[in-house]
Amino acid sequence: MRALIAGLLALFATATAAAAPPAGPPMRLGSNVHFAQGWGESVHGTLRASGAATVxxxxxxxxxESKRGVYSFGATTSGQIDRLCADGYRVVLVTLMTNPLYDAGNTVYSTVGRKAFANYLAAVARRYVDCLAAIEIGNEINNKPAFTGVASRTPAASYVAILQSVYPAVKAAAPNVAVLGGSANSIATGFEIALADAGMLDVVDGIAIHPYRQDPSNVDWELARLRAVLAARRPAGAPPVPIWITEFSKDFAATENPANFFAKMVTMMSATGVSEAQWYALIDQAAFPTMGLYTPGGASKPAGDAFRWFxxxxxxxxxxxxxSTDNTLxxxxxxxxxxxxWGAARSIVYSGPATARDSRGRPIALPTTVSEAPVIIEGDVTLSFGDSALLADSLWGYGRAPWSYHAQRGRQPELTLAPIDWNYASFISHPTLRPATINQFGLVAVGFRNSTRLITRWTAPAPGRIVALACMQRRNTTGDGGSLQIQHNGVVVRPVAITGADPVRVAVPITVASGDRVDFVVLPEFDPKGDNFANRFQIAREGVEPPDC
Incomplete structure (x- = not known):
């Protein structure tokens, strides 16, 4: 048995890559501000203290433009932009596509309305040519009702028509000002595909994304998927479309560490080639009381510390x-x-002298083990890592081998599931199974009892003794729950009911051969309306406790 375990661990042993890929450009950090909504003078001092490169x-x-064709720039109309430019910031300007003067105040759709919008933005670009970094056309236009009036009938075509008017006008006025399109809440790959297929990529300099999420995990996977589908719609040899992160943050719970969230997000976004990212927002607001870098009074919060130091x-x-190539490191x-x-626990060995800091930039003792809290190591040293007891994790390895995803209806052949792109974050399912879905944090099971089985599968890459770990919890109370079966090569090893409100944690030891299947199978109960579950599945060595979900 020791030989079997050694073989399995050898496969998962982690080493620092000998030849890493080349680094991309440094990421520039910025922050969202709302001086246009009445933020006071003191907040300018807070903005300076943050060290933000862009706003x-x-x-x-x-x-x-309150009178057709007449642009009134001044203290009461555009004073917030004048001040930011005077203070030396690069400004990302976000603008909506409506004006009561045109198309009855709806999203501009007529030739006259689109031309007026383009002329307005050209005037803005000329006035602020020395400090304007980009103009974001619309804000989270995958949300409703981003398009109103006639434009709402064909949003993608209407939006691209607006860009076709705006882009040449802005570039003629200020060639170095980027025009950003596709502004979306979440990494809305399917939404961006629709816009790209309508012609958006020919009339933008970049895509604006707001990757809001409950955990940083897999933001890199989602961004890579978005990049791939956009690249497939570009001519051969064309440069990739830049992705600008013009909002990112989270409505944090009191027990969370926003600095850790920030550190993980900027690291993974930078690693996928993002070079511009703006946090939302500079200070806490009544509607978003936990999302600021600072309090309204200017006191730095943990995320503010991380922002300045990074x-x-x-x-x-x-x-x-x-x-690293290990999905748990x-x-x-x-x-x-x-x-x-950061990642699953394992030992760290340093090749030479080094120092360490936490995500807020505070000096800490040099760690000897990895944890889920990110640690920054200072010094030109090589890190070596020991084996981890955690071999695979459905959250950290979502969408990647050795995990795969399947479904079965009754006695029909098993279906292989794949990512499905839509107006918000992509998920894993099959076109015939909607709304049954698997995402990185949970799943939605639908149908009558045993009618549709959703399967998260781990395929053993080597022989050994492992433990299948699971945590599941119902997210809704409208259905009647479901059940979890842990199966080994199609044989049920442990059935568990998931019908109460409390999380259910399970640990099942299994001896596997290379190529064996360990399936986490979720089945609905009798109510066909569906049940939403939070879940996290893991494969580990013996002695590891089931995760939280």
Missing amino acids: REALGWRVV GSDVLPRGGAVRL FHYRFGADRQIV
């Missing part, structure tokens, strides 16, 4: 490069002498 702010078309010390060293390098590590 994202709104400018109202209806405010600047912006001044870590990110300028170059784009992040991932060094997150190990990246910034430049020659900064590394960041």
